[in-house]
Amino acid sequence: MGTLDEIKAALINLDIPQVQCKIHQGLAEGLSPSAILEKSLIAGMNTIGSRFKEGDFFMPEVLVAAKAMHTGLDILKPLLTAVENRVKGTVAIGTIKGDLHDIGKNLVIMMLEGAGFEVVDLGVDVPPDKFITAIETHHPRVVGLSVLLTSVMPQLQTTIQQLEPYRRELYIVIGGAPITQQYADKIGADGYAPDAASAVDKVRELIARN
Numbered sequence: 001m002g003t004l005d006e007i008k009a010a011l012i013n014l015d016i017p018q019v020q021c022k023i024h025q026g027l028a029e030g031l032s033p034s035a036i037l038e039k040s041l042i043a044g045m046n047t048i049g050s051r052f053k054e055g056d057f058f059m060p061e062v063l064v065a066a067k068a069m070h071t072g073l074d075i076l077k078p079l080l081t082a083v084e085n086r087v088k089g090t091v092a093i094g095t096i097k098g099d100l101h102d103i104g105k106n107l108v109i110m111m112l113e114g115a116g117f118e119v120v121d122l123g124v125d126v127p128p129d130k131f132i133t134a135i136e137t138h139h140p141r142v143v144g145l146s147v148l149l150t151s152v153m154p155q156l157q158t159t160i161q162q163l164e165p166y167r168r169e170l171y172i173v174i175g176g177a178p179i180t181q182q183y184a185d186k187i188g189a190d191g192y193a194p195d196a197a198s199a200v201d202k203v204r205e206l207i208a209r210n
C-alpha cells in the first residue's frame with residue numbers, strides 16, 4: 001500500500017495520530033499537499049459518508065473522522081496557501097442556515113486564500129442577515145454559499161432573495177455536494193462550483209467580468 005492509501009486508511013480507521021504521522025511521512029517522501037488532500041483525505045471522507053449511509057458507521061464515528069480531516073487540513077493548510085499573497089478581492093463565505101457541515105467550505109476557503117483572495121469566514125448555520133452584515137462591513141466582490149443537506153437547499157433561494165438589493169455590487173457562488181449547475185441556474189446564482197479548485201476558477205472568472 002502506498003502512503004496516499006495509508007493516509008486514507010488511517011482516516012477510515014479513525015486513527016488521528018496515524019493520519020498525522022502518515023501525512024508527515026508522505027510530505028517527506030515528496031507527495032504534493034494537493035494529492036494528499038484529494039486522494040487521501042477527501043477520498044477517505046467519501047468512504048466514511050458511504051459507510052454512514054449504509055449504517056456501518058454512526059454519528060460518533062463521523063465526528064471523529066471530521067476531526068481527523070481537520071487535523072490533516074491543519075498540516076496541509078500552510079503548504080496549500082503559501083502560493084500567492086497579493087490580495088485579489090474579498091470573498092465572504094458561509095454554510096447556510098440549518099446546515100452545520102463545514103469541511104468543504106473550509107477547503108474552499110483554503111484554496112481561495114492560496115490563490116490570493118481575502119476571505120471572510122462566516123462559519124456555519126449562517127442566516128441571511130449575517131451575510132448582509134458581512135456585505136455592509138467588508139464589501140466582498142463575491143459571496144459564497146455552501147450547503148450539504150438537501151433538506152436545507154430551499155434556504156439557498158431564501159438567502160439569495162434577501163441579498164437581491166446588493167447584487168449589483170457582488171456575485172453569488174454556490175456549492176456543496178447536492179448542488180448542480182442546473183439548480184444554481186434555477187435559483188438565480190451567478191455561479192456554481194463542484195469542488196474547491198473550481199470554486200477558485202469561478203470566483204476569478206466572475207471578478208474578471210468587470
Ligand code: B1M
Pocket residue numbers: 042045046048049050052053059062063066093098099100101102103104105107108143144145146147148149150151173174175176177192193194195196197199
Ligand atoms: Co453529515 N450528512 N449530517 N455530518 N455528513 C452528509 C452530508 C450525508 C450525505 C451523509 C449520508 O447520509 N450519506 C447526509 C446528508 C443527506 C442529505 O441531505 N441528502 C448527512 C446527514 C443526514 C447529516 C445529519 C442530518 C445526521 C443526523 O444528525 N442524523 C447531521 C446534520 C447536522 C446539520 O448540519 N444540521 C449531520 C452531521 C454531520 C457531522 C457533524 C457529524 C459531520 C460534519 C462535521 C463538519 O463538517 N465539521 C458530518 C459529515 C462529516 C458528513 C459527511 C460524512 C462528509 C461531509 C464532508 O465533509 N465531505 C457527509 C457524507 C458525504 O459527503 N460523503 C455527510 C468532504 C468535503 C470535502 O466535501 O463538503 O462536499 P463537501 O465539499 C466539497 C464540494 O461539495 C465543494 O467543494 C468541497 C471540496 O471539494 N463545495 C463547494 C462545498 N461547499 C462549496 C461552496 C462553493 C463551492 C464548492 O462555493 C461557495
